[in-house]
Amino acid sequence: MPTVPQYQRQSQTQTAPVMTSNLRVPENPLVQGIQQAADTSINMMADAKRKADVALSQDASLQLTQTASDLMTNPQNGLLNLQGKNALGKGQEYTQLFDAKAQELAMQLPESARQGFLQQAQQQRIQFTSQAGRHEIGQLNAYEEGQFQATLTTGAKTASAMYGDNANYVLANQQAFQQIESFGAAHGWSPEQIQAKKVEFKEKVADGALSQWSANNAIGFIQSNGELSDTGRRFTPCCRRRW
Structure with a gap:
């Protein structure tokens, strides 16, 4: 009698895949509240x-x-x-x-x-x-201006004291003019400003020379020109020199 082959069947259970794309997890109000509180605290x-x-x-x-x-x-x-x-x-x-x-x-x-x-x-x-x-x-x-003015004042006195000594008188004035030109150039003065300062210096020297000469020759000066208060300390040609 022929033998009929028998096979052992193994059954395998396969789980069908679960689609989660549309799955909605129920929201927990308590968890949400805690998260919001934490975020608020951090902020x-x-x-x-x-x-x-x-x-x-x-x-x-x-x-x-x-x-x-x-x-x-x-x-x-x-x-x-x-x-x-x-x-x-x-x-x-x-x-x-x-x-x-x-x-x-x-x-x-x-x-x-x-x-x-x-x-x-x-x-x-x-x-x-x-x-x-x-x-x-x-x-x-201000410091440079003060030094400059002090230098001119000293130079004017020196030049006035040298009136009568023509060589030194002219030299003193020339030195002062050089200082005026150097200072003016360093501070951007115009030629007109430099010239005006030279004229101012010359007048100061002439005034000083006049005062010194009149003090040394008081009697003759008064006889020729009157009291200083009468003349208004006007300059006379004898005290002006060309340089």
Whole structure:
């Protein structure tokens, strides 16, 4: 009798794929509330941090402003109270003091507030150096002008005293003219300004020579011209020379 082959069948259960594209998970109000609260808390903390950084930066800027004001206006050693040659070269020195204070304040701030402060400090530094520079230049000009006028006054007295010694008298005037030309050129004077200053100097010399001559020859001068109060100290041809 023929044998019929038998096969063992293995059954395999396959799970059909679940489509999740349209699957909606029910929302949990409690979870949503917690998430929203967490987000709100994070935003509030970040906002508070920003405000704190701004406050710290502004406080540091205020301190720097007070330092700048003291450096400029302190009654004892403020830059604006330094006059003439005492102010020369001080602009850079006081700017270095300003920079040192700015660096000190910056190092006291947290990193998050430091950059904002440094930006404000840079603007304050520009204002500080500009004011310091203007003051120093003004005092330099005043000092040079004072020295120049003092030199001319001394030169006029010297030239007046040499009246009668023609060679030295002319030389003294020529030296003064050279000083006028050099000063005028250095300060951008026009030729007319230089010439006017020379004329002013010549008149001052003539006035001094007249006063000295009249003092040495008082009796003869009064007999010829009257009292000085009568003549109004007018110049006479004898006291004017060409050079």
